[in-house]
Amino acid sequence: MTLLPLSHADPRRALVLFSGGQDSTVCLAWALQHFSQVETLGFDYGQRHRIELDCRQTVRQALVQRFPAWGARLGEDHLLDLSLLSQISACALTEERAIEMQANGLPNTFVPGRNLLFLTFAATLAYRRGAQVLVGGMCETDYSGYPDCRDNTLKALQVALSLGLDQPVCLQTPLMFLTKADTWDLSTQLGGEALNDLIVAHTHTCYLGERGRRHDWGHGCGTCPACELRARGHAEWRARQALQSA
Template sequence: MSDPRTAIVLFSGGQDSTACLAWALDRYARVETLGFDYGQRHRIELDCRQVVRRALAAQFPHWAARLGDDHVLDLSLLGQISDTALTSERAIELQANGLPNTFVPGRNLLFLTFAATVAYRRGASVLVGGMCETDFSGYPDCRDNTLKAQQIALSLGLDTPMTIETPLMWLTKAQTWALTQQLGGDALNALIVEHTHTCYLGERGALHAWGHGCGQCPACALRAAGHAEWCASRPGAGAGAA
């Protein structure tokens, strides 16, 4: 039986958030999605969100009945006060503190705070995010301890239990591909390849075996490497599987 609670999925339109959306639809009685427009350089992901939602509903009728409303919040102020490679046209590189300049300070903390606010109003008590501490760039707001602390703070501040679920926290990117294969088979992974967006540069040109993207930025490199590893691990995989 499904969990009777309502979940809000932080849904960007990328591979990880689509995996989280499928994971939530497989578990919760009702699932709503929440996106953020914060002036991101790869804003094209906002267009992909609706395409992915429609494709999921059409191809997985048993999930369609659970898929509820979508919400998009204007967080343009975050982009205005950020000086990062995700919010301005600049080269992607490491900073003196060891973090890549794609790190947007406070982004996930704000996302979850606003998600909890929407959840409170919508009668939801579960927040689902694609944060990961395995294949990540060292972002401090993706760490498990950070999110556990925020779960406590949100529950106390709202005076109601608020659960933060991070199903990808300890998965490599190859294992994320395996998870979506388990949840929705070849159809779900084909949907992810065709319709989701990960590329930091917003490139939607060539379709690679792992999806659209420039193929060079850190997000594309991680996604491509994970896809190749997953393909190589599948039974009967040949030299051209990736």
């Protein structure tokens, strides 16, 4: 992936779906590198823990402190209340229940329609804020099989949003075809070890909301699917680095 120098920034305004997790933080850094004005948007949808929401402001502040050039581009943060979603989507991310596979082949961490709703509300906010680009951390390479993370889904939604708002809506998904190891590579290209250290120290992706233990790859329980995926990607990335330096 080619990174544009700061001096060649896209003049369009971007709105980043920012949860406070690793993937959305890398996407925020990517947007700050590519666009001249960037705002962030989070969602409180009644998730079973609020750890990521609590991390959001810490991550934003750390990015501003460690990367002043990006900080000059970082605008307002928005948090929308979508708690209604938890009332109609009983799953392991909105209720205290064990994480397991379902008969349809999807894990019960799948929140039906979540990304479709997130992007629809994001497009509504972007319309008011004058932003033309929505940036999300959806990925169909290393993921749990969620159908609303697939490239075809998002391409169709981009068309629907553009038609429904009667103006172009551009959905950017920088991680769509990257593995988790590739995501660490992208983070390194964007901000080097400073950004990687920020991600490990301040972001949170664990499904169970465990924050106490810090691993090489960040905080988390270490056993849920999100932690296992993140740990495996970090190990693959470290092994790749070792081969390159040998």
